[in-house]
Amino acid sequence: EADIYQTPRYLVIGTGKKITLECSQTMGHDKMYWYQQDPGMELHLIHYSYGVNSTEKGDLSSESTVSRIRTEHFPLTLESARPSHTSQYLCASRLDGDYGYTFGSGTRLTVV
Amino acid sequence: GQSLEQPSEVTAVEGAIVQINCTYQTSGFYGLSWYQQHDGGAPTFLSYNALDGLEETGRFSSFLSRSDSYGYLLLQELQMKDSASYFCAVRSQGGKLIFGQGTELSVKP
Numbered sequence: 001e002a003d004i005y006q007t008p009r010y011l012v013i014g015t016g017k018k019i020t021l022e023c024s025q026t027m028g029h030d031k032m033y034w035y036q037q038d039p040g041m042e043l044h045l046i047h048y049s050y051g052v053n054s055t056e057k058g059d060l061s062s063e064s065t066v067s068r069i070r071t072e073h074f075p076l077t078l079e080s081a082r083p084s085h086t087s088q089y090l091c092a093s094r095l096d097g098d099y100g101y102t103f104g105s106g107t108r109l110t111v112v
Numbered sequence: 113g114q115s116l117e118q119p120s121e122v123t124a125v126e127g128a129i130v131q132i133n134c135t136y137q138t139s140g141f142y143g144l145s146w147y148q149q150h151d152g153g154a155p156t157f158l159s160y161n162a163l164d165g166l167e168e169t170g171r172f173s174s175f176l177s178r179s180d181s182y183g184y185l186l187l188q189e190l191q192m193k194d195s196a197s198y199f200c201a202v203r204s205q206g207g208k209l210i211f212g213q214g215t216e217l218s219v220k221p
Binding site for chain 1: 114116143145147152153154155156157160162197199201203206207208209210211212213214216
């Protein structure tokens with residue numbers, strides 16, 4: 001069973017609200033990632049981190065921000081949610097030298 | 113640009129063998145991974161090929177030909193629980209993964 005947790009699992013929120021999606025892992029992985037996935041589509045990398053105080057933007061432009069103050073925690077924040085942000089957000093981690101990512105179950109966000 | 117191509121859907125019967133192909137065009141290639149995803153849940157890592165050839169893990173095998181920018185996932189002795197989406201993903205610089213659009217596999221009785 002994956003030791004990476006995302007909360008909330010589902011979220012419906014109004015336009016303009018600020019939200020933070022939580023992601024925590026207990027495996028001591030140094031590398032963490034956020035992907036965005038629309039139903040039936042590919043995963044797009046929006047942010048990644050190679051360790052504490054290291055964050056980078058991914059290949060897909062995103063209006064979200066991330067932080068990495070602790071190894072185990074990698075939250076994603078949307079300052080002002082819009083309907084275009086409606087999607088599933090998947091968090092993943094891996095240990096340096098490993099090839100496989102461990103994914104969380106995702107947060108399905110709906111902005112109305 | 114970067115692109116990965118895989119069939120959108122494949123159907124097979126229980127007990128059969130199915131092959132899911134993936135061709136890629138990326139700037140920087142370090143290996144090809146495969147992931148399984150059930151009903152939009154957490155993708156699960158299946159295999160990784162960094163070098164040409166076949167890697168076998170139980171009922172699943174994965175193949176890579178770097179000269180052809182091509183790989184495939186082979187699933188044998190199909191079971192109903194294998195019905196899922198399968199994604200190929202290129203490992204690019206820094207260990208980042210670039211995913212294909214996924215192949216939805218339906219296994220029929």
